[in-house]
Amino acid sequence: MTTSPTEAVRLQLNGQVVEAAIDPRALLIEVIRDLGATGARAGCLTGDCGACSVEIDGRLAKSCLVLAVSAGGSAIVTIEGRDDAMARAVQDAFVRCGGFQCGFCTSGMIMVALELLGRNPDPTEAQIRAAISGNLCRCTGYEDIVRSIASAAEAYRANITNNKQRE
Ligand code: FES
Numbered sequence: 075m076t077t078s079p080t081e082a083v084r085l086q087l088n089g090q091v092v093e094a095a096i097d098p099r100a101l102l103i104e105v106i107r108d109l110g111a112t113g114a115r116a117g118c119l120t121g122d123c124g125a126c127s128v129e130i131d132g133r134l135a136k137s138c139l140v141l142a143v144s145a146g147g148s149a150i151v152t153i154e155g156r157d158d159a160m161a162r163a164v165q166d167a168f169v170r171c172g173g174f175q176c177g178f179c180t181s182g183m184i185m186v187a188l189e190l191l192g193r194n195p196d197p198t199e200a201q202i203r204a205a206i207s208g209n210l211c212r213c214t215g216y217e218d219i220v221r222s223i224a225s226a227a228e229a230y231r232a233n234i235t236n237n238k239q240r241e
Pocket residue numbers: 115116117118119120121122123124125126127136137138139
């Protein structure tokens with residue numbers, strides 16, 4: 075009987091340092107899901123759908139295109155790791171505006187929206203469409219996703235303004 079080779083990897087997942095013995099051929103999406111971060115979805119596994127989107131050291135990435143061993147030492151953030159005002163604004167907006175149906179693409183769409191709003195809190199519709207152009211949704215026709223992200227941006231900006239006025 076042959077056994078699969080394993081390699082030790084140590085990374086930070088949503089703020090927790092984790093160590094795992096993994097197959098050196100394993101994709102990051104497979105490893106983080108095995109570690110419990112199932113908000114990131116394994117869709118196409120070819121870089122086309124964006125369902126596996128996560129942050130790696132603060133940068134948006136498709137985790138099916140990354141070998142887990144090469145992410146050793148990195149800080150990975152999945153949707154479970156985003157519990158901040160911007161993330162809440164985006165999630166609320168997706169619910170309010172009907173930005174999902176089956177929900178399979180949603181965590182990836184939200185990770186992309188967070189990356190966009192992090193660098194541009196007042197995006198145009200064209201900028202929103204460009205940001206989500208690497209993510210596929212087979213249910214919504216995209217209109218309500220675009221509306222959700224625009225509404226989230228508006229709500230988040232209003233929240234910041236209100237907080238400043240209270241200071
Ligand atoms: S699962 Fe990674 S892009 Fe589709």
